[in-house]
Amino acid sequence: MSKKNQRKSAIREWVDALLFAVIAASLIRWLLLEPFTIPTASMEKSLLVGDFLFVSKMHYGTRIPKTILQVPLTHQKIWGTEIPSYSDAIQLPYYRLPGFSSIERNDVVVFNYPEEYWHPADLKTNYIKRAVAIPGDVIEIRDTQIYINGTPTENPGEMQFSYDVMTNRTLNMEFFDRYGINPDSYYPFSDNSGYFVFATAEMVEELEKSPAVSSVKKRTNKPGQGDPNIFPDGAFFGWNKDHYGPLEVPAKGWTIPLDEDNVRKYGYTIEKFEGLKNVNIEGNDLYVDGQRQDSYTFRQDYYFMMGDNRHDSLDSRFWGFVPEDHVVGKAWFLWLSLEKHKSMFNKIRWSRFFKSIH
Numbered sequence: 001m002s003k004k005n006q007r008k009s010a011i012r013e014w015v016d017a018l019l020f021a022v023i024a025a026s027l028i029r030w031l032l033l034e035p036f037t038i039p040t041a042s043m044e045k046s047l048l049v050g051d052f053l054f055v056s057k058m059h060y061g062t063r064i065p066k067t068i069l070q071v072p073l074t075h076q077k078i079w080g081t082e083i084p085s086y087s088d089a090i091q092l093p094y095y096r097l098p099g100f101s102s103i104e105r106n107d108v109v110v111f112n113y114p115e116e117y118w119h120p121a122d123l124k125t126n127y128i129k130r131a132v133a134i135p136g137d138v139i140e141i142r143d144t145q146i147y148i149n150g151t152p153t154e155n156p157g158e159m160q161f162s163y164d165v166m167t168n169r170t171l172n173m174e175f176f177d178r179y180g181i182n183p184d185s186y187y188p189f190s191d192n193s194g195y196f197v198f199a200t201a202e203m204v205e206e207l208e209k210s211p212a213v214s215s216v217k218k219r220t221n222k223p224g225q226g227d228p229n230i231f232p233d234g235a236f237f238g239w240n241k242d243h244y245g246p247l248e249v250p251a252k253g254w255t256i257p258l259d260e261d262n263v264r265k266y267g268y269t270i271e272k273f274e275g276l277k278n279v280n281i282e283g284n285d286l287y288v289d290g291q292r293q294d295s296y297t298f299r300q301d302y303y304f305m306m307g308d309n310r311h312d313s314l315d316s317r318f319w320g321f322v323p324e325d326h327v328v329g330k331a332w333f334l335w336l337s338l339e340k341h342k343s344m345f346n347k348i349r350w351s352r353f354f355k356s357i358h
Helices: 003-031 173-178 201-207 260-273
Strands: 033-037 051-056 067-070 086-091 108-112 126-133 138-142 145-148 160-167 186-188 194-200 213-218 244-248 255-257 279-282 285-288 295-297 302-306 327-337
Touching: 033 327, 108 302, 126 138, 126 145, 194 201, 201 213, 255 260, 260 279, 260 285
Parallel strands: none
Antiparallel strands: 033 051, 051 327, 067 086, 108 126, 108 327, 126 302, 138 145, 138 244, 160 194, 160 213, 186 194, 255 295, 279 285
């Protein structure tokens, strides 16, 4: 055999090995597990910025790709560029393989951000939140406490809120670090009278014991203080992030009368996520293909997602329900965690290695 043929054979082996690795990694990422990184503080302290985790596609059933013309192992852009990694010229209908379980209340779920309309549903940005309400639930928030079907729910163990921490002196990073509060979770007031802090109830209890702290008060909205940024129409209903609902989460097969109240509550969801064409909302009426609708039956299940950092999370309170076809998978376990405000070996949060997610 000539050297030329030997070199071609070696190159061919490398190409075959690389091709096999790409195919295997793509199949694992699609069928079984996908890595995910926590980029924001919306789930602290349950999940931390710098946590690396695996998302199980198996639990809720693997979603068949809707956008099939895509560069393998990419999401929206080709690595390191602004070039789209997909074409939406061919879009398959939604289908999900059978899973181990359905989404249960309080599962931590990864899903596609519903309002990112410029991408196909399966290529929208991935978000991670807690499913606080499932199809058919009636959710209500009274003074920051969630009620489901009239009963107060069990809160996450490390749920955070925002607080005004009034002090008698200037505090430094080392002070807050002793209480587990990172530099992204506190901000000094302009008059140096204290700090705006995101913290858990346990942290607040410890802060109150410090001689440097004169008082701690939770920041909450008043009932009836309508917020126009709240879904579906906070200004009209008088809802805000701390006082919300009651609102029923749509379930597949649920039929509602399309009166003024329900058009305000569900018209946006019907228009954007039910796969209908030519949907128009005019005043308090909803039209499909030019025909005014007196009632509507939902075509898929929906979920109400919230972050555990309740005052630092843009979630279903602000942008609405998460459709079933936007669900990516169940947040399963951590495999690495890095603290961005520390260096070298102090950067690694060893205690979080292979921690399951609840």
